Amino acid sequence: MPTTDPLPLAVDLMRVESTSGREGAVVALAERLLAERGWTVQRIPVSPGRDDLLATSGRDPVATLSTHLDTVPPYVPPRVEGETLFGRGACDAKGIAAAMVCAGERLRGRGVPVALLLVVGEETAHDGAHAANASPLRPPTARVLIDGEPTESTLAVGTKGALRFTLRTRGRAAHSAYPHLGDSATARLVRLLSELDGLALPADPLLGATTVHVGMLAGGVADNVIAPWAEARLMARLVTSPESALELFTRWVDGRAEVEPGVSVPPVRLGVVPGFATSVAAFATDIPALGAWGAPFLFGPGSIHVAHTDDEHVPIAELRAAVDAYERLVVGAVG
Incomplete structure (x- = not known):
């Protein structure tokens, strides 16, 4: 029917x-x-x-x-x-x-x-x-x-297109009472992500502006341990090719974190x-x-x-x- x-x-x-x-x-x-x-x-x-x-x-x-x-x-x-x-x-x-x-x-x-x-x-x-x-x-x-x-x-x-990518930082675990003996991966990641709002991103007359957001955060092993690792999963909405966007984000990171690209569409x-x-x-x-x-x-x-x-x-x-x-x-x- x-x-x-x-x-x-x-x-x-x-x-x-x-x-x-x-x-x-x-x-x-x-x-x-x-x-x-x-x-x-x-x-x-x-x-x-x-x-x-x-x-x-x-x-x-x-x-x-x-x-x-x-x-x-x-x-x-x-x-x-x-x-x-x-x-x-x-x-x-x-x-x-x-x-x-x-x-x-x-x-x-x-x-x-x-x-x-x-x-x-x-x-x-x-x-x-x-x-x-x-x-x-x-x-x-x-x-x-x-x-x-x-x-x-x-x-x-x-x-718009889209690009998913992960930023991953590495540190060194230590007792949290002695932070100078460790290297906090979460602190490294937070400092990096704090720059996102000031990042110059491409725009297009028809499609508008490129945007990026932090979708998920993870890291550390316990609240009394200096975090040996941290990662953020991000998603950008693109007005340029995923390849050029990934290059832009990689240049911004400049070796301060690992950049792992994920699924993308133009x-x-x-x-x-x-x-x-x-x-x-x-x-x-x-x-x-x-x-x-x-x-x-x-x-x-x-x-x-x-x-x-x-x-x-x-x-x-x-x-x-x-x-x-x-x-x-x-x-x-x-x-």
Whole structure:
């Protein structure tokens, strides 16, 4: 039976906890629900026990609607209060997945072949997107990718990139009553991090400023021991290439800490369609890892400002309006 209202489907998906790395149950649910609605559904292996889903209708789909089924922790169960859907994944991005399914079924009813790509791992290493990009299951006709993230129902003209990196300092343990006999790694790290706010970072006329924050801190072995080690995990939002950003941060550190780069994605300029309000997204997406799927567009209901919070939500009216918007986007982007 075709799905016309994204709300029940969004709630069904949100009832299943799917923190990144533990997406198996929600992928199985989505696979069953799509198959029941007549989609041709195939799994794209990502890692043991983890798969993306590719669902197609008709032959030779040109456009692909794609978003992710994984979420950040902690799990927050769904609830409807008045005209708002609350819970983990409401806007990032299970509500979006539900709206895309409904839009796909409308398009299918019009005889427009379309693909749905539901990936895992977006919130961490983008490994689901990388697996999909390399998959032989990708339709050879695919040339338009409409990615779903919460953009407040605007069409993003660009997204910042991202760089995760760890700073690690080494010291020498000693009894805390005799600090001169040791070398505090935590003190070294704190002094270094205190310079972050004064660091000159690149800016871009379209994408805005590069930003960086300290996400996690760790170090030491006990409160009465001079800390022999310390580390900070940082994330920068980029308007330049990850390579140039890493070089900048490495020059700033200047040997005062070890610099260990992590996952990175570049900034991206995106396509537009007449009739849609536009914006710039400061967050990173799967789009850089899905280059083989065609010209990228980015749109989604809800606000990134409430994603990743305990108050994550999306207005139900906006969620329902996204169905029409995705349908119009496919038609407009394909031409």
